[in-house]
Amino acid sequence: MDSKLFPEGTQRCGLGKFLIWIAVILGFFSWGLYAAVLVLYNGIGTTGLDNYFGFGAWITFDLAVIALGAGAFFTGLLKYILKIKQLEKIINLTVIVGFICYSGAMLVLTLDIGQPGRAWFGYWHPNVHSMLTEVIFCITCYCTVLIIEFVPLVLEQKQLNKIPFIHALAHNMHINMALFAGLGAFLSTFHQGSLGGMYGVLIGRPFAFREGFFIWPWTFFLFVLSAVGSGPVFTVLVATFMEKLTGKKLVDFKTKALMGKIAGTMLCVYMFFKILDTWAWATGYLPSVGLTFDQMFYGVAYGKWLLWTEIVICGVVPAIMLVTPSIRNRPALLYTAALLDCLGVSLNRYIFTVQTIAFPAMPFDKWYVYYPNWVEYASSIMIVAYGFLVLSLSYRYLPVFPMETKLNYQSGE
Amino acid sequence: MQVKEFKIKWGMVIDIDKCTGCGACMIGCQVENNIAPMTKKDPYNYVQALTKDRDDPSNKLRTLTWMNIYELSNGQPYPNHETAYLPRPCMQCGSPACVPVCPVVATDKNEEGGIVSQIYPRCIGCRYCMAACPYHARYFNWWDPLWPEGMDKGLSTAVSPRPRGVVEKCNFCHSRYLDAKDKARQEGSDPMNLPDGAYVTACTDICPTKAIHFGDLNNPEHKVYELSRSKHAFRLLEKLGLHPQVYYMSEREWVRKQGDNYNAGGGAHH
16 A cells, blocks of 8 residues: 555565554553653652662663664764775664664653753753763754754655655765764764763762773773674664564675674773773772772672673673674674673663662662662653664665665575 | 862761760751652642552652761670761762762852752752762652641741752751841841851751751861861761761761771771
8 A cells, every 4th residue: 555655676564564563562652651651740759769779770771772872873984984885785774773772862861850841951051061961962962963864864765755856955965974974973972971971970989980081081981982882783683683573684694794893893992991990990999999899799689790791791702702703704693792792781881870879888878779660661661662663664664775675686585 | 179168168067976866957957948748649630649659758768858867886796786876968078079960050069158059940850969979968859849738837938949850958058048147247247257156057956965066167266167177077988089078076986987988098098
């Protein structure tokens, strides 16, 4: 019925099947929307947050999706500025994933702040000394850049593109895309960094506090590196997941392996500095304030296993897997490494968000354990559902994968 | 990070050996500063009525307690067991962890006696300052503030109540400072040189054992000047470099160790 809207030379499932799929997504979305309404109407008291855990699941979710969305800016940088041509086969998807991650994170933030109506105060009364001000600037500006990067893809929709003006507009936007890719790389680097900086500057929180370079604590650089070390493979995972769902080949494996190589290289650099940083923190900073490494951990909820899982199983292991060609070039192992990598960076964001504030700095205070409640889960799932919705619509109607026709209908497979 | 120093530095010295842990300071603070008690039901919010109740006042991780009392223990078994109580207002740090992190300048430390302020109409409720403060001195309004029937008549007109979704904290009863300065002006004396006792916080006023001393830490004519320099005085987590303006004192060594500064710098200095 809507086949005239499909990308050139492609086949999609019937409209009925598609609508059932969308209805399932909307089911999850509505559940989250109900939670969001409760938060906005009754207050943040409906969540599992409290005065000890002002930051929790939402901020972790935010930081994790923003790190995983880093595929957009880093791939854009490599494709448009460093001219790695092969990446054009996946660049559209990285932009969409980046857009979903950033806009989704902004939606979560509007729930997370107690006075959403005052969100614009970050521009009106900016405190230039605050890392969070930098975060507000970068997230809003970069989300705008991602919209600008997404628009040409929408304009290239088969029917829209027949209109001469829209065709010319899309073409001209494409020509200038290098400018936005550069701008996006700059903004997103600072955004990823300032999210890390947010924790590194916490002088009152020994778990997170770090020395640094000039005004930036080491966590600033670590967050940038870990984001570029995981974002590209997250896009690979999204592409692979879409392939499994649709039963089509969307991106050739060579491109996926290249993304794996890029992420793996960055992950190696990240792991080198992360281990160095953890070592310096444990043996240098902590003793200087009369604390020991062991005091930073508590029970199962905040045990050392978290740190070891993050650094070894979800850090060093995928880093080695991704930089070793014989491992990287086997699909199952590439996807395993990618999964571990993405899990590792999400775990890192959780540890920095929650364990940082869980550590009782006053010796007579005690550890509390934070449990998110269904309101926080549901609203986060709402964002995931929103991502599914955008991706489903984009896949059905927009020319997201330039290789699709060649891989599925022409190669004789 | 630089320590902010001003001509007048309001500070507190709390004698832990005199504190009985009665909690009068907490009550005095709540009444003085229009701090909403936690009420389970919200009769004005129909959506709330249809869904889950608000928190019980017994949920101490959700209540607003600008002044809070911690129980200390020396960890020894009977008969050597000892306890002490530590009232904890905002430390009004000289180098506050919370002020530089606020994205919208909703909190400031300035020449108004070096008191760390909170600008409620500007706070966006991001709670970054709460994550930054190791003393847990900052509180968030999780629900709409409500006073039970009749209790609203006791609200102070000098202090603005806070809406839901903003952070609040102890400000050394700032309205009392304004009152004290006004009074000095009316009497023709210098508002920038208040005599000892002309301005004290509600908790200082109400403490039955006079464990809380309040005054200008920079003014030798104020009692806190001398007390804060006593060999029994210490500050909480001095090692982190936040320079609190609230001092504690105790003749008992194990109590002083609760400041947790003795092991810093590699365990060499106090």
